Amino acid sequence: MVFSLIRQLANGMELCSRPERHVRTTLDVPLAPEEAATLLKDGNSRFVSGCPWGSKTKAAARQQLVEDGQAPHTAIIGCADSRAPIETIFDAMPGDIFVLRNAGNTCTHAEGSMIGSLEFCAEKLGSRLILVLGHTKCGAIYGATRSYLDSLAQPGKKEAAGCALEGLLQDLGSVAQEAAKELGRGATSDEVAAHAVKV
Incomplete structure (x- = not known):
């Protein structure tokens, strides 16, 4: 029984092991929408399984973002609901995603700020995937x-x-x-x- 528990813990540790990750900056090439979607799906799978990687960011990585600038792979319009934290849901690192939030995850009533922010993200930051993320019980x-x-x-x-x-x-x-x-x-x-x- 003890060996079974040790084996289960070891398997869980492999599942939850955190490889060294780097932050995306302007030095990185823009990702194709399919690649960005794969990163989001993989991050969401880690979140759902309870084994996120991105919760801790080293000071050097944050400094790299300051020095080299941001290059998010995806822009996400999500709801302002406190139960739907977008960076957490996708296990994202700082610099990975450009997040815009409002009630109802919409652009219908943003008076230009949402659209302008999306234009900035796509045109100036090079993001090629825009995702509108709804949630249950909105x-x-x-x-x-x-x-x-x-x-x-x-x-x-x-x-x-x-x-x-x-x-x-x-x-x-x-x-x-x-x-x-x-x-x-x-x-x-x-x-x-x-x-x-x-x-």
Whole structure:
């Protein structure tokens, strides 16, 4: 039994061993989108298995980023939800990914800042992959779905957005509308919201 436990620990240590990694800088060539996607998938697999590599970055690596500049392989638009930490989900090192976050992982209500940031990342930093990352139980998508479904229940009644959040939810309504259309009549608001994250 002791030998079995030692063998299991040894196998786990191999699985979780951390090879020396370097940070991406302007000295690195841009990655093809397929290569960047593979890095994201591999990092996510390490995160899911509980064996991340990138949680500790040495001071020398951080200094290299300062001196040589950033060259992220991917730009990711994600939700501002505190349960969806993008760098952690993809086990990324500083300099690996360019992260933009807002409620509902959207560009519909960003007044140019999201689009401008994406343009900067693609044009100036050389990132060739842009990923929009949704997540389960997204409050913004659920709120937009509820607003959209409420508007169906009261046709002709359109309220003006009273605050920025209400405006965001109204703008996200088209996503809920598309999800509801794809699911068809009879879908619950929870089902529509869960599907809207994927639209």
